[in-house]
């Protein structure tokens with residue numbers, strides 16, 4: 544579907560019941576708010592997820608970070624140029640130094656300047672940039688409560704990203720099955736910490752892909768005919784600090800990181 548040119552084109556997608564669940568008095572008012580960028584299309588709970596996805600992809604909605612990365616990055620750079628980085632540092636749990644907002648991602652410094660240019664001393668994995676910008680622009684600065692929830696329990700998680708379990712948790716589990724000691728490497732390399740075992744798991748590791756966005760990975764070893772298992776948990780506040788697309792991106796990025804580490808690990812073992 545091409546990007547909408549006016550509110551009528553968005554209105555046509557809606558169920559026109561004027562139910563007000565989106566917070567607007569009418570569907571037409573909601574369509575106008577989406578066009579002006581004041582609402583996101585997925586804030587109408589009556590829309591089919593397929594329509595939301597197609598609309599978001601074609602219109603450059605930040606909720607489709609995964610599929611529209613390039614356009615999304617160009618758009619947010621412009622937006623960053625318009626915000627106060629000093630107060631953004633306070634809100635996001637970062638620091639302001641030498642004209643830049645600096646945030647720790649997995650223990651490493653990443654920064655953005657007033658022109659929206661992204662800086663880092665280390666190689667930037669593609670998955671890092673989009674959640675970083677989303678966090679700087681849209682985070683409400685809510686501190687974690689320590690209440691862990693799965694991706695499918697997050698608002699819009701299951702509907703919008705039904706493949707999270709397969710693409711992230713299942714893929715990461717396969718790595719953990721053959722390289723269980725990788726968890727130690729991950730903790731050391733990325734400033735994570737082993738925490739007390741959660742949900743009766745054998746290993747529980749907490750990482751910080753963004754300052755107020757902890758992620759907990761729990762792994763259960765195979766046991767007496769029961770297959771191993773791995774779950775990724777987020778703090779219940781995560782969707783108030785990040786779009787669900789960014790949360791998915793973080794899960795996919797951490798999975799890639801595990802896979803790359805395992806590859807290197809395999810080479811080292813083979814060489815040894």
Ligand code: SF4
Nearest residue numbers: 561562563565570587
């Ligand atoms: S929630 Fe959807 S259907 Fe209900 S008024 Fe808003 S736009 Fe219309």
